Amino acid sequence: MEGVLSLLPRSHTQFVLSRSNFSNAIKSDSLAISGVVSASTVSPPHNSRRRYTQSIETNQAPRLSSLTKRTIQNINQEISPHRAVATVRLLRIEKGGAFAGLLNEKGKNSGKNEMDYVERTLGFRTRELDDRDIRLVTEIVGGTVRWRRYLDHLILSLCNKERVFTDMEPLLLQILRIGFFEIVKLNMPSYAVVNENVKLAKVALRPGAGNLVNGILRKLVLLKESDSLPLPKLEGDDRARARALATIYSHPVWMVRRWIKYLGQEEAVRLMNWNNADPYFGIRVNTWKGYTRADIASQLEDLKVDYETSVLDDFFRIRTGMQAIIHAGLLKKGICSVQDESAGFVVSVVDPQPGETITDCCAAPGGKSLYMASRLQGQGMVYAIDINEGRLRILRDAAKLQDLVGVITAIHSDLRAYSIRNIVKSDKVLLDVPCSGLGVLSKRADLRWNRHLEDMKELTRLQDELLDAAALLVKPGGVLVYSTCSIDPDENEGRVMSFLQRHPEFSVQPINRLVPPDFISEDGFYFSNPVKHCMDGAFAARLVRSLS
Numbered sequence: 001m002e003g004v005l006s007l008l009p010r011s012h013t014q015f016v017l018s019r020s021n022f023s024n025a026i027k028s029d030s031l032a033i034s035g036v037v038s039a040s041t042v043s044p045p046h047n048s049r050r051r052y053t054q055s056i057e058t059n060q061a062p063r064l065s066s067l068t069k070r071t072i073q074n075i076n077q078e079i080s081p082h083r084a085v086a087t088v089r090l091l092r093i094e095k096g097g098a099f100a101g102l103l104n105e106k107g108k109n110s111g112k113n114e115m116d117y118v119e120r121t122l123g124f125r126t127r128e129l130d131d132r133d134i135r136l137v138t139e140i141v142g143g144t145v146r147w148r149r150y151l152d153h154l155i156l157s158l159c160n161k162e163r164v165f166t167d168m169e170p171l172l173l174q175i176l177r178i179g180f181f182e183i184v185k186l187n188m189p190s191y192a193v194v195n196e197n198v199k200l201a202k203v204a205l206r207p208g209a210g211n212l213v214n215g216i217l218r219k220l221v222l223l224k225e226s227d228s229l230p231l232p233k234l235e236g237d238d239r240a241r242a243r244a245l246a247t248i249y250s251h252p253v254w255m256v257r258r259w260i261k262y263l264g265q266e267e268a269v270r271l272m273n274w275n276n277a278d279p280y281f282g283i284r285v286n287t288w289k290g291y292t293r294a295d296i297a298s299q300l301e302d303l304k305v306d307y308e309t310s311v312l313d314d315f316f317r318i319r320t321g322m323q324a325i326i327h328a329g330l331l332k333k334g335i336c337s338v339q340d341e342s343a344g345f346v347v348s349v350v351d352p353q354p355g356e357t358i359t360d361c362c363a364a365p366g367g368k369s370l371y372m373a374s375r376l377q378g379q380g381m382v383y384a385i386d387i388n389e390g391r392l393r394i395l396r397d398a399a400k401l402q403d404l405v406g407v408i409t410a411i412h413s414d415l416r417a418y419s420i421r422n423i424v425k426s427d428k429v430l431l432d433v434p435c436s437g438l439g440v441l442s443k444r445a446d447l448r449w450n451r452h453l454e455d456m457k458e459l460t461r462l463q464d465e466l467l468d469a470a471a472l473l474v475k476p477g478g479v480l481v482y483s484t485c486s487i488d489p490d491e492n493e494g495r496v497m498s499f500l501q502r503h504p505e506f507s508v509q510p511i512n513r514l515v516p517p518d519f520i521s522e523d524g525f526y527f528s529n530p531v532k533h534c535m536d537g538a539f540a541a542r543l544v545r546s547l548s
């Protein structure tokens with residue numbers, strides 16, 4: 001609760017009535033509160049500013065608890081729920097308290113908790129979200145997070161003084177970002193966007209905030225209509241050009257510089273466009289439960305899902321319609337799992353065979369462990385190790401759902417300690433390391449802002465340590481697969497080359513018969529390129545241990 005209140009601007013806590021500030025506020029003779037106050041307590045809203053604020057005359061402390069209850073139960077009908085939820089979710093994401101999840105299952109993770117959070121933050125309750133609202137929240141939050149640098153550049157350019165932007169209350173900034181995103185990137189009718197965002201700023205903050213939103217959004221509309229948005233020019237030295245590209249395509253400057261260095265400017269721009277576009281989702285059919293891809297294809301057609309079959313057996317690529325899949329219960333019943341094809345290919349590089357013992361060293365939440373276990377056909381074992389107990393719980397639950405309990409053993413441990421203690425060696429070992437995630441930025445909208453150049457050093461150090469630990473678990477003649485969901489050569493080829501220097505007992509094994517040629521790099525590694533293959537970026541190297 002404290003965390004929530006600390007996000008609120010002082011003016012907001014003075015203005016809005018909520019559970020925590022009610023008792024202090026009620027002591028004053030007259031107080032202004034948002035239009036959520038019970039209709040039985042105050043007269044019905046009128047059309048003027050009074051629609052959003054009501055004045056109560058009271059000194060009567062004994063009425064406090066019943067009024068508080070009614071206040072909390074009442075619902076603000078003026079504000080569109082998706083807008084209120086999107087604003088608060090954006091605040092939480094920026095403060096590190098939430099993910100910009102692109103797959104929102106109604107009632108899952110957020111549900112009631114999120115609506116309570118919205119109420120505590122904004123000071124009023126909205127009606128529950130319906131399916132359309134959920135789609136809108138996902139679209140607005142994902143897009144606003146992705147385009148943050150670009151949107152902030154425009155907002156700053158349109159403020160009279162820099163200080164108006166730098167001192168802006170966090171809530172007001174989120175409302176403006178949403179408005180800018182809707183106008184510039186979603187091309188929504190500007191009158192509706194201005195109207196709705198002004199209303200939200202007035203109710204959630206104060207009338208003056210609404211006026212500011214009104215002024216800035218109207219300026220934006222004029223500039224957009226005259227095709228003269230103030231965007232930076234691509235000029236100057238390398239650094240200046242990278243900064244301009246970082247703003248235009250809304251990525252951190254260090255990423256842009258790194259990609260220009262490794263890929264060239266044209267390819268870097270293509271990659272940023274991919275990261276900013278709506279992602280495809282992959283789903284895998286759980287054939288071990290007896291379903292075939294043909295069964296699921298006919299269900300997808302009934303659900304009017306826009307899908308393609310993947311080059312990988314058991315997988316589909318979903319363009320639109322994930323919500324329909326979720327609502328049809330295909331995931332909850334364990335019939336399908338959300339898994340990107342790029343992760344499926346990593347399992348192909350491991351090539352699990354019935355009867356084998358496989359150790360998955362960084363296994364949770366379990367996507368690859370479960371797929372490997374299903375390919376064992378009930379014979380063999382996957383030892384799924386992870387340091388994170390919470391994430392391992394997800395793996396255990398999914399194993400039950402997918403009827404794989406007999407072929408997966410979850411082990412909660414730090415791999416570095418486990419590999420020294422454990423003397424049993426496996427036929428195959430998968431090490432899917434913690435990495436920058438630079439290959440999955442289209443699906444993880446907020447990740448680009450949470451990663452920093454300094455992280456790369458820390459991550460590559462950890463990757464080396466985990467590789468050394470994983471090597472101890474491979475039996476002579478056995479296979480070690482090192483994988484990432486990164487497109488960064490330092491985390492990929494760089495780690496493998498360094499490992500091979502430290503461990504001459506390992507050598508690279510060809511993967512020609514395991515994945516299509518299009519996915520094999522010159523060095524003989526698996527690599528999916530988001531732009532070229534239209535899936536997440538991923539890397540895997542198959543290394544074999546000598547017999548002696």
Ligand SMILES: C[S@@+](CC[C@H](N)C(=O)[O-])C[C@H]1O[C@@H](n2cnc3c(N)ncnc32)[C@H](O)[C@@H]1O
Nearest residue numbers: 362363364365366367368386387388414415432
């Ligand atoms: C990229 S994720 C693995 C994703 C997983 N392979 C899948 O397909 O669902 C990396 C995992 O490494 C785990 N991890 C990080 N450090 C570890 C360590 N020292 N020992 C074991 N697991 C670790 C993290 O908890 C995280 O779950």
